[in-house]
Amino acid sequence: xxxxxLHTLLLTLTSPALAQEAPTLITKQAQDAPALLWNARTAxxxxxxxxxxxxxxxxxxxxxxxxxxxxxxLFVIKEMQVPLDPADRLSGxxxxxxxxxxxxxxxxxxxxxxxxxLEAANDKRRAMRRSDKQQLEDYTVWWFDTMISGGDxxxxxxxxFWHGLLTSSMQDVKSSYQMIEQNHLLRNGALGDYKSxxxxxxxNPAMLEYLDNDENKKDAPNENFAREVMELFTLGExxxxxxxxxxxxxxxxxxxxxxxxxxxxxxxxxxGKKTFLGVKGRHDGEDILNILLEQEQCGDYxxxxxxxxxxxxxxxxxxxxxxGQLFYESGYxxxxxxxxxFVDPDFYRDEVxxxxxAGPVDYLVGSARRLELLPPRDWLLSGSRLxxxxxxxxxxxxGWDGGMAWIxxxxxxxxGNLAGILVGEVDPKDVASRELEEFDEMDxxxxxxxxxxxxxxxxxxxxxxxxxxLGGLKKMRGKWSxxxxxxxxxxxxxxxxxxxxxxxxxxxxxxxxxxxxTYLVDEYDKKCRExxxxxxxxxxxxKREAVLTSMAHLILSLPEAQLN
Amino acid sequence: xxxxxxTTGQKAIDRRTLLRGFGALGALTxxxxxxLAASLQVAPGLRPDAGSGTLVILQFxxxxxxxxxxxxxxxxxxxxxxxxxxxKPGDVHKIDDYRGFNPxxxxxxxxxxxxxxxxxxxxxxxxxxxxxxxxxEIWHAADRDGRAAGxxxxxxxxxxxxxxxxxxxxxxxxxxTTPYSLESEHHPAASFVFPEGYRWLGNxxxxxxxxxxxxxxxxxxxxxxxxxxxxxxxxxxxxxxxxRKAALAYRPRVEYPNSGIGLALGTAAALIQxxxxxRIISVELGGFDTHNKQLTRHNGVMTELDEALAAFHADLKxxxxxxxxTLMAFSEFGRRVAENGSKGTDHGTAGPMLVLGKGVKGGIYxxxxxxxxxxxxxxxxxxxxxxxxxxxxxQIFGVESKExxxxxxxxxxxxxx
Numbered sequence: 001x002x003x004x005x006l007h008t009l010l011l012t013l014t015s016p017a018l019a020q021e022a023p024t025l026i027t028k029q030a031q032d033a034p035a036l037l038w039n040a041r042t043a044x045x046x047x048x049x050x051x052x053x054x055x056x057x058x059x060x061x062x063x064x065x066x067x068x069x070x071x072x073x074l075f076v077i078k079e080m081q082v083p084l085d086p087a088d089r090l091s092g093x094x095x096x097x098x099x100x101x102x103x104x105x106x107x108x109x110x111x112x113x114x115x116x117x118l119e120a121a122n123d124k125r126r127a128m129r130r131s132d133k134q135q136l137e138d139y140t141v142w143w144f145d146t147m148i149s150g151g152d153x154x155x156x157x158x159x160x161f162w163h164g165l166l167t168s169s170m171q172d173v174k175s176s177y178q179m180i181e182q183n184h185l186l187r188n189g190a191l192g193d194y195k196s197x198x199x200x201x202x203x204n205p206a207m208l209e210y211l212d213n214d215e216n217k218k219d220a221p222n223e224n225f226a227r228e229v230m231e232l233f234t235l236g237e238x239x240x241x242x243x244x245x246x247x248x249x250x251x252x253x254x255x256x257x258x259x260x261x262x263x264x265x266x267x268x269x270x271x272g273k274k275t276f277l278g279v280k281g282r283h284d285g286e287d288i289l290n291i292l293l294e295q296e297q298c299g300d301y302x303x304x305x306x307x308x309x310x311x312x313x314x315x316x317x318x319x320x321x322x323x324g325q326l327f328y329e330s331g332y333x334x335x336x337x338x339x340x341x342f343v344d345p346d347f348y349r350d351e352v353x354x355x356x357x358a359g360p361v362d363y364l365v366g367s368a369r370r371l372e373l374l375p376p377r378d379w380l381l382s383g384s385r386l387x388x389x390x391x392x393x394x395x396x397x398x399g400w401d402g403g404m405a406w407i408x409x410x411x412x413x414x415x416g417n418l419a420g421i422l423v424g425e426v427d428p429k430d431v432a433s434r435e436l437e438e439f440d441e442m443d444x445x446x447x448x449x450x451x452x453x454x455x456x457x458x459x460x461x462x463x464x465x466x467x468x469x470l471g472g473l474k475k476m477r478g479k480w481s482x483x484x485x486x487x488x489x490x491x492x493x494x495x496x497x498x499x500x501x502x503x504x505x506x507x508x509x510x511x512x513x514x515x516x517x518t519y520l521v522d523e524y525d526k527k528c529r530e531x532x533x534x535x536x537x538x539x540x541x542x543k544r545e546a547v548l549t550s551m552a553h554l555i556l557s558l559p560e561a562q563l564n
Numbered sequence: 565x566x567x568x569x570x571t572t573g574q575k576a577i578d579r580r581t582l583l584r585g586f587g588a589l590g591a592l593t594x595x596x597x598x599x600l601a602a603s604l605q606v607a608p609g610l611r612p613d614a615g616s617g618t619l620v621i622l623q624f625x626x627x628x629x630x631x632x633x634x635x636x637x638x639x640x641x642x643x644x645x646x647x648x649x650x651x652k653p654g655d656v657h658k659i660d661d662y663r664g665f666n667p668x669x670x671x672x673x674x675x676x677x678x679x680x681x682x683x684x685x686x687x688x689x690x691x692x693x694x695x696x697x698x699x700x701e702i703w704h705a706a707d708r709d710g711r712a713a714g715x716x717x718x719x720x721x722x723x724x725x726x727x728x729x730x731x732x733x734x735x736x737x738x739x740x741t742t743p744y745s746l747e748s749e750h751h752p753a754a755s756f757v758f759p760e761g762y763r764w765l766g767n768x769x770x771x772x773x774x775x776x777x778x779x780x781x782x783x784x785x786x787x788x789x790x791x792x793x794x795x796x797x798x799x800x801x802x803x804x805x806x807x808r809k810a811a812l813a814y815r816p817r818v819e820y821p822n823s824g825i826g827l828a829l830g831t832a833a834a835l836i837q838x839x840x841x842x843r844i845i846s847v848e849l850g851g852f853d854t855h856n857k858q859l860t861r862h863n864g865v866m867t868e869l870d871e872a873l874a875a876f877h878a879d880l881k882x883x884x885x886x887x888x889x890t891l892m893a894f895s896e897f898g899r900r901v902a903e904n905g906s907k908g909t910d911h912g913t914a915g916p917m918l919v920l921g922k923g924v925k926g927g928i929y930x931x932x933x934x935x936x937x938x939x940x941x942x943x944x945x946x947x948x949x950x951x952x953x954x955x956x957x958x959q960i961f962g963v964e965s966k967e968x969x970x971x972x973x974x975x976x977x978x979x980x981x
Contacts, residue, residue: 404792
């Protein structure tokens with residue numbers, strides 16, 4: 001354990017301000033605490049949080065490996081084939097560049113463009129937008145499949161975290177190429193150092209467009225990025241002044257995105273003197289980022305975000321400060337922070353284990369992993385959207401709120417319904433109700449085209465967002481009848497209670513309480529009776545499988561199944 | 565089921581009391597709530613008159629540029645600092661020599677003439693935050709400390725009016741994410757986007773027995789999060805049928821526009837006319853964070869707003885429940901007075917609130933903030949937004965502001981008794 005802790009400190013410190021002081025070992029408690037027990041409980045917890053949805057056989061394997069070896073395995077660099085090369089394809093935005101569009105609109109207004117010309121231009125744009133949407137969906141499904149297969153769980157987990165923190169939305173960026181390219185940046189840097197990640201994201205074309213720095217000009221700066229980089233990426237609200245926001249905005253002038261690449265416009269950059277967080281100079285954007293990284297508060301804030309995410313509980317000020325200091329002094333080494341956290345007994349305290357509300361991606365991926373299913377793409381795409389976590393479309397620059405904010409009365413029901421579809425118990429068309437079946441997101445997009453501009457079409461956007469989420473479920477109707485093999489999974493059992501326990505072990509991340517267990521045994525017996533299975537003879541293949549499948553749906557719909 | 569009705573109801577309430585006590589960041593410490601709990605203790609028999617009207621809260625998310633909604637066309641300073649995004653005096657729907665409605669708020673301007681629209685100018689608070697999230701929290705909690713102060717203001721209002729008598733249909737959010745204003749220790753909000761899909765499929769029966777056989781949360785072994793989930797689960801079961809039926813049975817008298825806000829207000833109308841006891845309905849309109857291309861973008865949202873409000877008004881007009889409905893609109897902040905270099909505006913401070921309804925005494929309330937005497941380029945608020953909340957709480961729900969906000973705010977008079 002001590003070796004692991006020390007590992008985190010063997011780092012190259014690049015910034016002069018991050019002085020090479022004698023490192024403070026993380027929490028004293030971590031050293032003083034009794035040795036961390038590595039058992040099924042702790043192993044399952046680590047798999048759930050460092051990755052997704054632990055299966056009983058994975059828990060057994062991790063326990064057998066031992067903690068140190070298992071933690072090491074999470075950080076081994078995996079050769080991962082990212083099957084999509086976004087450079088191969090253009091984005092919808094490139095389908096018709098603004099100038100071309102303006103030119104066409106002009107000739108149309110002058111009555112010089114024929115109906116056919118406009119129609120052809122619209123067709124082209126529509127086709128490009130379709131392929132753009134398709135490309136991002138393909139990538140999203142690839143990412144889901146990777147999470148479900150579990151080839152590189154920690155990298156997937158942290159990429160998901162960074163996607164929520166250093167976030168951008170397709171809604172505004174409107175280029176699948178840029179969105180995917182941003183995801184590659186987050187994925188490659190997910191376990192590296194935060195300094196590189198921060199500078200990378202600040203110059204990332206999707207981010208430059210998402211937070212408008214692309215339009216941040218010398219004469220009248222746009223403060224959007226300058227504010228959010230402090231509020232959300234480095235210091236947290238309340239740790240800077242409005243004057244700092246204005247000064248930082250000046251420093252970032254001229255940073256823009258051109259042809260999906262970062263470019264610097266000297267002409268638009270304000271080279272004047274600035275005072276930022278008390279530091280005077282002719283700061284440019286990188287100076288601002290470096291000054292931010294030199295603040296101990298930055299270590300504290302970012303470490304706090306990481307810990308809150310992985311533990312599902314806001315850390316105490318002391319705990320956050322201890323990790324913040326470690327993070328800061330290590331030169332923002334993400335791997336080091338995680339290695340320390342994963343062997344910290346406090347990471348396994350009762351307040352943390354099995355008490356986090358599973359986010360939609362966790363719920364969907366976890367359920368699929370536990371049932372060993374690679375679900376249909378429309379279930380993943382529509383399901384995550386229906387539950388409120390549409391990847392590459394965060395609701396705001398703050399990403400997704402998480403915790404109990406995932407749960408509304410409606411989302412709780414839809415989780416159960418999506419589980420029902422996954423196990424083949426619920427017909428997707430019943431979730432996508434009749435009124436909504438007629439809706440197709442593509443139609444809304446086409447309407448936008450008719451309206452001429454994306455801006456005019458913004459009012460159509462809301463409709464697309466709200467109704468489009470069910471479109472995919474409609475498409476998958478009747479095409480999904482999975483083989484769960486639950487009879488085999490549960491095996492021969494002596495009593496109904498044994499069968500229920502097997503299912504609970506397989507499907508839940510938490511121990512069900514005695515009441516819930518009793519209730520499920522009753523339900524199991526009831527279902528057996530209805531299916532004509534005697535309580536003794538429960539080995540009748542197909543009928544037994546049907547009962548177990550129905551039980552799996554029920555269990556995944558319970559409040560207990562929303563925890564991990 | 566032979567279960568004693570009273571016992572079942574009681575248990576459900578107990579479980580629900582735990583529902584919304586947990587924010588995104590884990591358990592809130594209600595002990596730290598500035599003595600709120602104490603102020604909510606109203607002696608039995610002194611229960612205020614809860615009335616019967618419905619309040620619709622419309623949230624403009626992203627920071628609405630108030631100067632583009634209620635345009636100060638009579639102020640040269642407005643044209644000086646907004647060379648490319650100002651609305652020309654000839655385009656606005658004039659209210660008076662100084663101000664007018666956005667050119668796209670045609671129906672709203674017309675309704676203003678009929679005296680059913682109150683515009684409360686310069687709403688904000690001391691030491692304004694320019695963070696979307698912090699400022700939104702402040703408006704939601706009605707407290708400068710945001711969610712650190714405890715429940716949302718609607719949650720507090722609900723406890724003051726209905727004590728622990730919970731009705732799962734009473735507080736509804738039509739939208740994906742429930743706003744913090746509805747965060748409540750006792751009164752969970754039902755929340756959905758599509759009423760049609762608001763149900764469990766396949767195992768409703770089995771889920772029903774879970775609820776009834778399930779013991780008290782102390783057996784959960786998993787502590788508070790599970791209890792909160794069980795509360796949401798109960799609320800979902802209890803609200804789903806009534807809400808879905810009300811929405812599906814409803815035949816609006818007009819066609820609502822096919823926008824998110826249009827559909828949400830259509831659903832709100834269904835809940836109001838369905839008579840299922842929905843008293844506070846929350847809806848949201850986004851798209852206000854206009855750092856660039858503001859003129860086109862903001863005009864688009866204004867058009868969307870105007871069409872949706874017009875449909876909602878036409879649908880409810882002349883009906884008892886419809887005329888007993890008041891709509892209040894707000895945003896987390898207004899925007900910078902001067903435009904930026906991207907034909908947009910950055911985060912600012914004060915902005916106008918709107919209150920609409922048959923019972924509203926229309927007109928201009930408060931004082932327009934000066935466009936020249938600024939705080940770092942930002943408007944200085946002239947009305948504390950809690951003053952507006954207070955009047956709404958008192959006149960619709962019979963709760964005095966001292967009980968809610970610890971301070972007696974003077975009514976502006978837009979909701980006469």
